[in-house]
Amino acid sequence: MAVTEPRRIYTGSRIPAPIPTVLQVPADVTDPEDILQVNFGPNHPSTHGVLRLVVDLSGERVVGLRAVIGYLHTGFEKNMEQKTWWKAITYPERIDYVSFQNNELAFVLAIEKLLGVEIPPKASWMRMLLCELNRIHSHLVWLATGALELGAISMFWYCFRERERILDLFELCCGTRMHTRYFQAGGLAEDIPRGFFPECRAFTERMPGAVDEYEMILDRNAIWLERTKGLGLLSAADALALGQSGPVLRASGVDWDLRKNQPYLAYDEVDFRVPVYYNGDVYDRYRVHMVEMRESTRIVAQALDRLEGMFGEPWIVDDRRFVLPPRHELHTSMESLIHHFKIVTEGYRVPEGEVYIPIESPRGEFGCYVVSSGGPKPWRVKFRAPSFVALEATATCMSDALVADLIAIVGSLDTVMGEVDR
Amino acid sequence: MAVRKKQRLADYGLNSERLLMPKKGPGVFEQELGELEDKLMLTTVAKAVHWAQGNSIWPDTFGLACCAIEMMSIVSSRYDIARFGAEVFRSSPRQADLLIVSGRVAHKMAAPLRQIYDQMLEPKWVIAMGACASSGGMFNNYAILQGVDKIVAVDIHVPGCPPRPEALVEGIVRLQEKIKAGVPPAYEIRGVAS
């Protein structure tokens, strides 16, 4: 089905009925025998993880689609109910394993809101810096795997080169490459090492050049344009009705970014742009990701400027009800010893209440709903994963798609199956 | 096959034992075989085959969760695994030798995992990468299979959450040494169906 010019955004709604998430084979199809049902099984080379798509094909056109998930269901929420608040912080990172610190951030912010504490500015700015680095990391992995599936295999190596640099920065500051568990209820777990700042500065100087390289390869590449323009159309109204957020929503023309509209941490003190594009296709989602990478680098540079001036300030709140006292005090002060003992053995207690904290993860709105009964363990933790909701939109985006477009569209929705299945 | 001069069995196999016990000399069997080799200047077909198998293990794309991201980074240029012989990751299990189970295996995924393992041709090896694949990891609950060696025969377990790329590369290198030393794949040792 040759398209001479890219299709424009549609009017009205294309959400399938009666089930919004399942594209059903239309009743007026000419020959039911011609429909081939193909299973894009849980193990397939488009490395999005374990997603299963049951696709009905008529020739090359996709006429029916159903997504089956649950192949990575881990029972995070149940496990977290059995652990104390301190231990439970290690769990959310593994949910969206590509942008791990954003998940941790949501949970830790929820705990802090229930506790009613205000964290020191150094911790705020450092958390913001790390989350923006994580956003760049996530977009790099998205671009690498997305381009890999469409055939631009060399993008994988270029993007992973920068990704290794980011992971080096994480290792320098937090101790390990992935799943850093650096955020603590009240601030950061450890102080920021001095060697971090020049390394991070060098990275921010390199990164815009790297993004230029990626755009040089892909932006005007005829094959890339042919394979991404006009596909996977999602109008603004449909996107909102389907609960989309993040780059998918901004590529459909809705200016909604939780960092600007409902700011948390120190986002209202940095200057950055939110990209909004209006065509709602795969190419626009790609453009949103690229611009976001550049803007994140700017945020990191601004945060570095502020943090260098805060050297020597406390990185965690000094409230002994839930923060461990510094080790040197344990030798001299009896109360510190008692606090330490209570926090480590029993776990600190978070006052009764419930709270929902949405943050802007690289995929969209990542929300954490926490119910506390006042005890040392959470009563209920529920995560709102943007990829879960993004997969609901596959059926709508897939109107008039070919099999080859299927991969491009599912890739552009930037799903991470750990989030989807939790 | 061209035999390089004076390469003994000791040079091929079980170097890792030497890392742990550096002062240990070659075992009796190795010594005898080495002397035999020296006198007769021959090698066995089995050794040649093992050398070829070990140096060209092609993994299968079986990335499940966080460990998959670290597995992708061993393909990238910094921890290049192609220099160890794993030139490409084959997507089809029928063309792959090695199944790196990277990530937590939910019970729902256990059946497809076993099916993929069955579709691989002998000889095949399995690396359980990460804590979740080796033993269920931090998720001791209703949803996760507590260790992938309950359903497939695992040769190498790589600890970590996620293991560093170097750790996974060490796992693959030890697997190569195991193969070249002539250790049969795990399904033969355990006597299970493959």
Place this chain on the structure above:
Amino acid sequence: MHLRDEEGFNFLSDIAAVDYLGWGERHVAGYFGTAAGRDLGSQSAQGFARTPQPKPARFAVNYQLTSVPVGRVVRVQVWLEDGQSVASVVEVWPTADWHEREAFDMMGIVFDGHPNLSRILMEDDWEGHPLRKDYPLGGEPVRFSGDE
């Protein structure tokens, strides 16, 4: 039980179901305040044990709504007993489709009018609803080498 018209709340962020079985059975003690600030009048501020306020019913279904261009946020809570069902909001917010399926799968809450209420995260023939409080965590006991 309520079907909310779109009073400008055009964005459904999340449907979170909570099981309150066993709430308030254990005394909670040791914390000194609430998120609203330190309230010296409340018993808990002195560190004494107190029982949390009891909840109206066993299950709560929370709908988290946002009004996108404006930025107003609201949370609607619907209380249910075990066995009661609630009307599905899929016609109003199509994104609720999978959220409601997940609430059904994990907690066993039935949504009337949902076009496809089937298990989504667990296998199709799984018995039980894992996130309920009376469902065990599962898993295996960890074996230590010194024990055998």
